[in-house]
Amino acid sequence: MQRVLLLGGGHAHVQVVAEAARLSAAGAAVTLVSDSRLTPYSGMLPGVLAGRREAGAMMIDLAALCARHGVDFIEARVEGFDRAARAARLADGRTIAGDLVAFDLGAVPDLSAIEGAAAHALPVKPIAAFLDAHARLVGAMERGEVRSAVVVGAGAAGVELACALRARAGAAPRLTLLDPGLPLSSLNAGVRRRAARALARRAIEARSGRAVAVTAAGVVLADGAAIAADAVLLTGLARPPRWFARDGLPVTEDGSLATRDTLQLVGEDDLFATGDCGHVVGQTYPKAGVFAVRQGPVLARNLLARLERRAPERWRAQSAFLVLLDLGDGTALGGRGGRLAFEGRWARALKDRIDEGFVARFR
Ligand SMILES: Cc1cc2nc3c(=O)[nH]c(=O)nc-3n(C[C@H](O)[C@H](O)[C@H](O)COP(=O)(O)OP(=O)(O)OC[C@H]3O[C@@H](n4cnc5c(N)ncnc54)[C@H](O)[C@@H]3O)c2cc1C
Known part of the structure; x- marks a missing residue:
């Protein structure tokens, strides 16, 4: 056998x-x-x-x-x-x-890539561990003990995470999304424009810069600038x-x-x-x-x-693929390939249908 x-x-x-x-x-x-x-x-x-x-x-x-x-x-x-x-x-x-x-x-995020990250930052993966840390963070934000947070990495995960924090913790905390490039830089210009507006509407500051260290006081950037923050969440940097x-x-x-x-x-x-x-x-x-x-x-x-000693088939990554981001307020932002960009409640409903359909196959 x-x-x-x-x-x-x-x-x-x-x-x-x-x-x-x-x-x-x-x-x-x-x-x-x-x-x-x-x-x-x-x-x-x-x-x-x-x-x-x-x-x-x-x-x-x-x-x-x-x-x-x-x-x-x-x-x-x-x-x-x-x-x-x-x-x-x-x-x-x-x-x-x-x-x-x-x-x-x-x-999983490579915490060694940023000095102090292991001691002071919350990595989004492994997800199970992050869920506990996130629940504590939201509680501290609701009690007013945590008044500011920086989300490092403005890819899909970072944008969704920042929007979810805003939805959960209300208007009070100062939220910053930090990335060397623009939010969702790998997606098309229409999606990027919509993301910029969605972040602005939620008072999430998109800041350009590379994090090199995390301390108890916040994030230190490669150019020497610092962002004061009570909490730092890490996405990207996965290895x-x-x-x-x-x-x-x-x-x-x-x-x-x-x-x-x-x-x-x-x-x-x-x-x-x-x-x-x-x-x-x-x-x-x-x-x-x-x-x-x-x-x-x-x-x-x-x-x-x-x-069965047969020849294997070949896999090719599709060049255009559907992206759907949950914006935390009942809507989703989506796009595909070089041009298509959209958002709305129907997009969130579509995302839910796809996600729930996938998980249901394994229940
Ligand atoms: C907030 C967030 C939102 C995202 N949203 C999207 C999205 O909408 N669309 C999208 O395409 N991507 C999204 N991603 C990216 C997506 O999570 C990953 O690309 C995807 O999970 C990769 O799947 P995988 O099968 O490679 O590994 P995983 O899903 O990470 O699964 C790995 C498995 O291996 C287990 N494992 C890990 N290490 C070991 C070990 N040493 N020994 C034994 N078991 C181990 C883990 O417990 C896990 O079960 C998102 C990521 C985040 C953080």
């Missing part, structure tokens, strides 16, 4: 688990290892932060999903990988090997686990697992990577859940193809 080992319960792997019957029918025993029984679907996080959804609504129960599809689930943290033995080293001292191994471990490179796995410049367009690691036929922890060499696309979601079905088919 062939062993298929899935490391990390990310957006691609939940889809492989849901399709595991096909792998079992081809003679494979499938195991999923993830560090927590519940994995969050980040698209719903802004709704949770704004207080309109329960945290449970965005969680996929990996143990239950695995049980339904005949997959063994191991709740453990992966801390290393023995490439020759194709075996993961777990934090509890165990090792677990696979004939085919896939990585979908996501990425994959450092042990990928340490353990001799092929990595790109930013430390992601380097894959071919078949999602197989460069130089390996039996190792695969998807989502934020990997990158297809030669293709340009950002780290976003939408790509992990799109890679899931291809990964499932390519694992099956490998078991």
Whole structure:
């Protein structure tokens, strides 16, 4: 019997688990290892932060999903990988090997990139830990103990996080969104213009600058300026686990697992990577859940193809993809490709339908 080992319960792997019957029918025993029984679907996080959804609504129960599809689930943290033995080293001292191994471990903010961040900043990932910290922060804002916050990183996560804070904590706290570039700089000009207006309407100051240090007093910028703040939240700066490179796995410049367009690691036929922890060499696309979601079905088919000794299919990142940002007030801001930009209540309803539809597949 062939062993298929899935490391990390990310957006691609939940889809492989849901399709595991096909792998079992081809003679494979499938195991999923993830560090927590519940994995969050980040698209719903802004709704949770704004207080309109329960945290449970965005969680996929990996143990239950695995049980339904005949997959063994191991709740453990992966801390290393023995490439020759194709075996993961777990934090509890165990090792677990696979004939085919896939990585979908996501990425977490690299706190070492900003001095003092580990001591003074709240990273948005891992999401489960952030939810507790966020609840305490909102409470302190409501009591007037925290009167200002800086959100570092003005990508989709930063914009949604700042809007959710405004929705939750009211008009009083001073909120700043800090980024070296403009908010949503990777999206089209129409979306950027709408985002600038949406932030201004919410009295969220979009400030240009690179954070180099976080202290108890706020953020220090590369040009020496400082922003005083009672709380600092960190988005962006995500990087994959450092042990990928340490353990001799092929990595790109930013430390992601380097894959071919078949999602197989460069130089390996039996190792695969998807989502934020990997990158297809030669293709340009950002780290976003939408790509992990799109890679899931291809990964499932390519694992099956490998078991059946068939040629794998190729994955290509779509150049235009739909972006929908929850603005925390019942509306969403959206866009696609180089031109399309829109916002409104209907956009939030569309986002809810897509997000709820995804999570419902794994319930
Ligand atoms: C506020 C916010 C909003 C966002 N909104 C969007 C959006 O609307 N659209 C979009 O496309 N993207 C969005 N993103 C980005 C999105 O979260 C990520 O791109 C996406 O989660 C990546 O999916 P993944 O499968 O790579 O990994 P993840 O979803 O991060 O899953 C990784 C899994 O592996 C587990 N794991 C991690 N490390 C280990 C380990 N060492 N051992 C065992 N298990 C481990 C984790 O617990 C988790 O279950 C948002 C991000 C944030 C923070």
